[in-house]
Amino acid sequence: MTALANGTTYRVLYVEDDPQMAATFNRAFGETASITIVTSLEEALFCLDADPSIDLVVYNDRLNSASFLNRIKDKPNSGRFSTILLTGEGSIDLGAEPYHGRVTDVFHYGYSEAAFQTRLSYLILKKQYAEKKQVVESEGGEHKHTKVRMPIGKRIFDITLSFFLLLMISPILLVVAILVKLDSKGPIFYGSKRVGMGYKVFNMYKFRTMRTDADQMLASMASKNMYNVKKAEEPVDQICDECQLVGSCQRPLFLDDKQVCEKVYFRNEKAKAMFSKFKEDPRVTRLGKILRNTSIDELPQFYNILRGDMSFVGNRPLPPYEAEKLTASGYARRFAAPAGLTGLWQVTKRGGAAVSDQERIQLDVLYAKKYSFRTDLMIVIRTLKAVWQKENV
Incomplete structure (x- = not known):
């Protein structure tokens, strides 16, 4: 599990009343963060009051997300945690109320676990960066902020x-x-x-x-990107060299109901232009x-x-x-x-x-x-x- 600068773990509150979805989420991201699962809006609000160390709330839009967002806006610790919505809706305008300023991202049902993992890893790295800026240097116990300033x-x-x-x-x-x-x-x-x-x-x-x-x-023009790596992607059904020696894939990843080799998938993702x-x-x-x-x-x-x-x-x-x-x-x-x-x-x-x-x-x-x-x-x-x-x- 990912440790932060102060030795603690990244805390995620997952609000979901579907046991299967909750179990899938915990399996996919339980090694990256400490996950607490609750099944209702009231339980989520109680947990946020009882545990001020929550870093991220992942909330199923089906469980009245608008009411949840309106009720957390006046909480004193609402600014310290991020919120990600899971939804089946076509699109959500994050610039509109009550989402504006409170929702970090939106993922649709059936989302790619790899895409969510990338987002989760970024939020963890962002918090690590913030903590390092305020780390206590040993002598005298004084706080030294490493804030960058323009000359x-x-x-x-x-x-x-x-x-x-x-x-x-x-x-x-x-x-x-x-x-x-x-x-x-x-x-x-x-x-x-x-x-x-x-x-x-x-x-x-x-x-x-x-x-x-x-x-x-923009999406339809990806092949014309001047920064694209001039290397053809490996077929998604291909397995890595390590798996070939064994004769079968040892790190299967399921995307769009197809099994792919996790190592090949992330190698392709890394090759994409930044x-x-x-x-x-x-x-x-x-x-x-x-x-x-x-x-x-x-x-x-x-x-x-x-x-x-x-x-x-x-x-x-x-x-x-x-x-x-x-x-x-x-x-x-x-x-x-x-x-x-x-x-x-x-x-x-x-x-x-x-x-x-x-x-x-x-x-x-x-x-x-x-x-x-x-x-x-x-x-x-x-x-x-x-x-x-x-x-x-």
Whole structure:
């Protein structure tokens, strides 16, 4: 069972009145976390009051989840545990009440245990990271917080330059805003959640360059991802070398009513790209191609810099689904550097250069270890030379 920094285990409260589903859940995740199973809303509320160490509530939507979420919102410890819903509904709007701010994720009945395990492992790693930031160092019993901070000189530079640039380019921003509105239906600006320095989540703003249905098109474009590993997936019915020696699969995993080798499945999952980027992206509008090739679409991010969400130079802030894949200690180091409008990766591997997600991570980690005013100045100069791209990427 996974141990946290303080030696305790990750506590899960599973609310389910179906004995078979409860037994399946306990079998699948009992070695990862300490699981307590209750069968009703009232039992769940009692357990949360009696045990403040619960880290995650997994709640079957069929057992009146709306009432549960409304009743926990005023509990003093409601902010310290996460909630995942299991549902048979087609979709749930997590931005609506009572789900907003209270539900971390939604899984549909018949979900992949491997997918749930990935989510559970991320939540455990996230808590471990938070605990390590507040670990007690031995001498004197004093608490030393290892919170990452942007250097004061870098912050002053960012505030001064971003304010000056926003003032100077305000006429350009106005003209582009009008053109975006005339070019295609949808909002002028596109704001999306990004994870930056110290895992801080913020809204990053750009001029909209894509169609309004771009997110729905993403799943059908996976084969065109530039970061895809150029290695064919192993057949799911193939067994690993160890199992072949025995003559049968020793680690069976059941997905979509089919038996697969667990080792082969996770080898395929590991080979999938961590990032998404496309050449000649069909989701981009006519005006969007021009804005992207000239980097004009990123001008609104001067506002993010002024706010302190980002810096002029740093590691590109990632969408949450990409950041969740980089929780291992070697990868997480990239989040020790400020989020940036441009950075070492952009000027080193921009345009037509072949790049893998591992190379991108390594460049991000290198910047986090070495960044300085001199490094930033060199990156800014190289960025200015690379602004006019030759390829639509």
